[in-house]
Amino acid sequence: MNSTLIIAEKADAARRIAYFLSDGKSKQKREKGLSYMEFDENGHKTYLVALSGHIVEINFPPEMKNWSSVDLNALIDSKIIQNVKNKSSYNSLTKLAAESSSLIVATDYDREGELIGTEALALIPEKFLSDKIIKRAKFSALTGDEIKSAFDQLIDVDYALADSAGAREEIDLIWGAVLTRFFSLASKRLGKSFLSIGRVQTPTLALIVKREKEIRAFQPVPYWRVKVQFNKDGHFTGIHEKGDIFDQSEAERIFKVVNGKDGTVLEYERKQEKIYKPAPFNTTEFLREASRIGVNPSRAMNIAERLYTQGLISYPRTDNTVYHKSINFKSILAKLKDTHLSKEVNMVLSQEKIRPSRGRMETTDHPPIYPVNAPQKGKLTGDFQKVYDLVARRFLATLYKEGERDVSTSRIDISGEVFNTKGIKITDPGWLEIYPYTRVQESFHPELAQGEKVKAEKWDMEEDQTKPPWRYDLASLIKEMEKLNLGTKSTRHDIIDKLQKRGFIEGNPVRPTNLGMGLIESVLTVDSKISEPDMTAELEVEMDSISEKKMSKDEVVNRSRKMLHNVLEALKDKEELINRTIKRSINMGDAIGKCPEHKDSDIVLIKDRSNIRITCTTEGCKNDFRWNINGLIQPTDKTCPECGLPQIKVIRRGQSPEIRCIDPKCSFNIERDNMGKCPSDSGNLVVRQSRYGKRFLGCSNYPDCTVTYPLPQMGVIKFTGDVCPYCKSPILVSMRNRRVWKFCPKMDCQFNKKKEKVDHEEKKPT
Template structure:
């Protein structure tokens, strides 16, 4: 007979169901909860190593259970000056549609000895676990609290997690609580100021929420900065020397070592001096083995970048689909900074599951038959989750169109990691003509290896170069002085934007896609396919007149550190990390960050005319400058 009762709580209904099925071995009773159609209670018996044979209730929440809001007296936007929101009283709230979920946890906890939390093993999941614990303790103040550490919903992995409970990480809970409070106070104060001051300037803005976010604005700033560089670009004429030589019916183009110069007279003098020398001399012929490295194991940032580049999806769509694939048990947890597999990782079983596929099954079999190479290790390890990888085989019929694309990318990336670098032979030839050096490069791909399964990388043999020997001379077949013009950079693409956000510490790997989606939702930017890219072209970002106006307006306020630049938010993210590592307290970080942003707010409020002028110039007068 089972002894004590254990209450298990997952972050999402799909995870609760998967864990219950794995632990129950089919002997599970399902009960709906009153007031919510999505959350179920699963009851079964299970023998835990730590607690013995127990009666288990497995249930879930639906993401965050609680929210932080201002005291109801601040609800009206005109109830106080926006600056007062930096210090206004806050209350923890539970949305109406989640009250039944909270009550279910309280009720189930009353008779339980242990609360076993199965929320996602990241910072946000830890905070959700804290919310669950708080509700459970309302029902049973003496309940023991543990959490499961897991990265996927595969049965053996779930059983291992069930047998190895760990303590919750209060530092991570506090870091998220700090972030939630800062986002509320900073976002609400600036958003109210912007709306109250700017909505009245134009009919088009009257009903528009002109929101502010400390990640949102630096993200928009990157887009506007590139837009301005493109708009302000002035092409310059340059000149260069082209040298060609035909041998064995092969036309070889030699590139000038100086590339090009902007002084026509100087290039003319150099070119005429070269013409005086009738023959060019071969000064270097080098053939050497070369490789194209297989990709590193897959992180969240890399999945978002490559997904938006190759899959015709936004980073937000890619992450939503990856989350679904994780919940269905097909891939590992899709939020990870780690690009190195642990030493004891079980590659063979995972590769074996992919051998049945019609597209990459043969390649996977080749790895099993001796082609396997231990994946390269990158320099990042978040100590929480392994790199993203396939867990179970998913037949194409089990997936929708977008799921197929993301799943295929994850599988191909994993198999490519476990393969061998592509091998080739590079040929470099240098010639001296007059006082100038010219060179050409050839590549012969000898073994494609990982490229056979990973079509997202390109590495092609160039035209075969004819034989040259050092010291020989030849008469150039053709030599010309030609001109050209510098070209503007392209508008920012989503992979480029994610790279900038990652390098500048804007958001976390899990939230970058949300910040990008937010500036689109707020009509601060539009997207369009990059011209000349064909049907599968990558999207590029163009700021709207409002987006340009907001960034220019804030820049004109004359802040010491502009809110359109990443520095303030990057500093805040570093402080969150310090809380996670136990080096700083939540209270001091919140106070310090609020003091910094309050200073920015006061200056913005006193110079609000600069923001109004920019919005009038671009939005009201209908020009981008």
């Protein structure tokens, strides 16, 4: 029994671990009900099992499943069971553990990874574990050096760290199930329309709702600014030292005094400032920057995890903003030198000494996110390339020199009124040359001397109004969640994604839907903390206490159960009010235009997850339409040329926006979707949307005819009126930006092999 069993978290990671430990000699083994990898090293056999994440899932016993009959207080106190969800991994674990003398946990090194590893160990019968050596491998990148070093320096499994993750998992299950059932039953929204409530999800939604209420309640206040445009070798602007002046008469007085007069320099200063390079990426900052380049947080994290398992970047879940001393910068730069970033790499290498920047947070678990390898040419495309470039450029920027700028300021007197001026000139862009995602605004300012007369050419008194608070964009929302300790670096992106998918928020910047507003209003009908970040932040502190062995898992979970009992009793007292509040919010809609049948009535858009109702506010009006749209709907100021009803803009992820009439059966919509006759049965080929949000062509005679064709996701697609000479499918044209592509929807057709293209001068499609 001289063998070792390694437990990995995912298949991609397992393959890389096996490859590096076996020098590429590992073999995949598949037997009946078993799947694992195997290799020999000096007569010592090693097995490796990949778990595909959690091998078990927690849930309530079957008798707790019925929402209507189960008492919610009983659900709070219910025992929690574990169900094996990966039979192949379970069978492989139990069989190979019996044949091994040592076990090594090689899951991701964080709370979740430790829980996944210990869950696997717990499934192995005790008789197979009693005499085993159990260790864990700690690594931050799936590279050869890192993996070999981790297995040469094994550490103990941290059961307390795993318990902290297990406590969070159980608490989230209990709170989510109890509150979701209560609010769904109270509002009579069951089935697909159930209302999802979460321990972290709800206070996050409350943040967004609170900001929206502040914006709606905001009363703008007018103010004035007196500005003077000076000229010396170019124009520069001075603003009166009072800045925003809320007294119109005072602003008019100042303007009258200075109008038509030149100025005299009272003070002038020019100083050089450093443009400090950014700190290394932790998870939060990475997700914020990714959202600014158009990759939403959930997708950015998914891509980062894929890049990690492919051995291209370090572990993407980290709070650290200080590079470990063990990181060999020159080795990484050498790997990047032959990529499209070679120019930037050479800039970094040209320095006499490489001094990385440091952030405020330094931890010992994982380093900041940085590239550990270069992808093969052409391997990464689209968002994967954008995310990898973001990580690589951030890394290079942290190693390059600071930028420098000249900042000029002056105070200029005009008849006793003082104006402040400021100019910025970048003298050395430094790291800004490498990291194009950050820009510094420059503004002209001449050199001045005290007492110098400066010519004024233009005098203005500008009126403006105070602005309401900004809505959160995805980047600032993640930052605010981190500040309030809502969720963790590993879960914040998922929480936002769930709020979007469940119809509580939309857009970027983020705004709550009427359903989201109503949910939080109903939560606030009772004096509980479920919509406040304090309770969630308190639990995060207790999670740390478990990992530090100051509290036990059972102690934390039981305290949370007790708190939930109190919350539930308060909610039950207001059940009818909660029902009315949610129903009122659901029936609220956004006006998108006037009804042609009832001239004084609005047509409103009422959203409820993917179900959309667009209806006239006059009871019984025929203009009442239902839509099932997986996407964002925005009003337009246009009316349908066919029927005169308002038009809407439909925005789906990964597709070009499209304009629609609000009547699904309007000929305007039907003609746009009709792409010619089906070659199989002469039905109409129409544009449809898959459950995964992809558009395709399908026959109108479905399910009798199952002919389908894929379509390009971006661009406007129209039927040309022509039929393919090879397969009789309709010939389409796709128009995007300045590119026009004529194609047969049967992608393997001979027509497409000719790569026939058209330009803008060709006959327009019908």
